[in-house]
Amino acid sequence: MAGGGGGGGEADAAGERAAGAGLGSRSAAEERSLLHPSLFSAYSDEDLVERAFEPAQKIVVSISSDPDDPDADDEHLYYGGHAPPFSWRKLWLFTGPGFLMSIAFLDPGNLEGDLQAGATAGDTLLWLLFWATAMGLLVQLLAARLGVATGKHLAELCRDEYPDWARRALWLMAEVSMVSADIQEVIGSAIAIKILSNGFLPIWVGVVITALDCFFFLSLENYGVRKLEAVFAVLIATMAWSFAWMFIKTKPNGKDIIIGILVPRLSSRVISQAVGLVGCVITPHNVFLHSALVQSRKIDPHKEYQVREALRYYTIESTMALVVPFMINLFVTTVFAKGFYGTKEAGNIGLENAGHFLQEKFGEDFFPILYIWGIGLLAAGTSSTITGTYAGQFIMSGFLNWRLKKWIRALITRSFAIVPTITVAVYFNTSDSALDVLNEWLNVLQSIQIPFALIPLITLVSKEQVMGVFKIGPRTQK
Template structure:
């Protein structure tokens, strides 16, 4: 899934010479692109909180607790800011730094994997036939969000433009797409192996054992040291080195993406260092607040981290749907528009993501301990708005087509207007309130449309 989305993002950037944020600004109405920009910024801030906190925890471990979480956040932000200035000396210098960080991360986690020696048969079995317990749905959804992160879709469509490519020459474009496909495949394979290293080590060491529920990012090194390091092998610090490299490279990535997103959506024409400062500040301030709030509460920090992964999955359609819309548009892509098979596969991924998200929201509402009718009503409204915007993004290409113009003209001829209609109800129950919501298409007359207090979005 991640590889296909990454390849489509690269295809968009190479074939058009514009990245996803720029195309959103050019193709969508003003209100739509503002909402997309806000959703993307929320996703970037959520990802940045995770990444910076991870680096801060690594600093805390490596300093034996002398560097507090909030101080580690500041250090990560400063180092990320300084590292990004390497771009002034050429993109290749920045890419080399990323390669070094990924190498450190890979070797560190591979070392931990080699020391733990999990069962290869169990790993293969889990990869071929994955099993997800009912109480781990939020974690499964979180994995989707942390593997296919929304801001990375924007980033990959922009990074391909660091090479000079003649977009008018189809041979050059095809060659570039082939090389980017190889590069992306290698990157995804490395990422996959690193994730396998981490998950298999913790599954073998702690799954089903007493106290496993208390293991999180902050104390994982201590548990690994106790299980495999003893008094001689510094596995805790190897883990921390990998965590620091992962956090620092991801922080730089999200900051880099923030520049493209802000400049692309808002068409900003300001100096690069000012743009870096603005995008870095937007993300670092919430992270410092989180660090101060959760400095002494590791379990709550881990729960926040899990829900931030879920946030990435919930925000994913707002990057995925525009991407699929543009790569399927012949006016934008020309001869590089995706074919039927690729469109079906990408559409299936988008549908799967949306279904998973709504399933998670349904599970959350059914098992929620919230007893306030007002809060449930607010949640219901937000879910309906979320659904409406997704339907709107999917329907917009058709609404702009000639077929829709002819169909809409037929409706208006008889004084009717199609609209999305939402309904929801809350009632007090025992032991907790119940909630129901619905979405559908209705046809209303002009007189009915003028009635106030309707929760409907007209097409």
């Protein structure tokens, strides 16, 4: 400690540096390696400090003109009662976590829910899609608020704030949610690979390929968070192009779309599709993910003006990010409503045969709609698989406090999902309809899991002991 103890402190420091010193001179990592050499011997003290992102990985978001104190201008304005003027450059620096979070609104489970809602209910559930997305935005803003204001993500705070039995129960529910979502994501990618290979590669081979490419894309994080965010930007753009092209090709009725969004209608025969639509839009593991992703920017939670600024830009960024998945989900729902609502095929459409049904309905073209569907589905599956693995790492390390290297955590997280997914792929490989039914019920399972993430989130973000002045309530401070 600096400035403490005078000569006694210097003597202690000299004693610690002396070669051959006793137990008192050993570092914490060395003592732990003596107790558990197989587990801790490869770790330094720095490795044993668990973080969502290492300090060197975090992106600096200050753009002040003062080189000596880059935060001086913003701090002066905030404490003077005025927010600094809006900056597009600063918004760009904050842009990234929201778009990674938005991937969960675009995974193959969502596409399954969209196409089944469109084929079964036409445009009548578009209002539910809109309000589920709006509710999802509110939930994600609360998750971002929690992560920015505390410097910890939701899983870490659950570990700190809840008794052991509750922590383990919440962890189990989070894992069930993550694995069920991951099964859909990996199966969706595998189906896309089968479509694009003209059926040459079976689903189980696509599952293995998806597992391997997930590790490849996650390795890009070693070259900087921005590189990984750029990959997601390309995948989102690919999905937007693919499904927008399908929308333009099929020409759904604009008047029916507007009525579907503005007029709430719900029939008893589409209850399961409605519940699945909500479950695939609001995914529990995404709450844990977003509360961790916002920590990829260099923000000091102890500096109120930095937190306020981060919340300001993250609110804008997350809102912009969720406009894109809403439009893509809208495209998919309306395309299948236009093509199959009221037809005999409506009850039999799923991820695997959807492209073939589209091809039969809307015919050949220079770009066959079957392969456009396959490209969009592959982009959705690949991107959501990566974010699912990312979320699994945060969930495991947060709840269990497992201080493992990131690649080991990724391997364990992948194994949780890949083993049941390969089992599902082999078992359902000869039955497309059974696989579609499974996906539909997995969406319903996601709906059931929502409270196990939402209740802890709302509870923690409402506690002054956790959030300080940034807790939510009747007089929430921005």
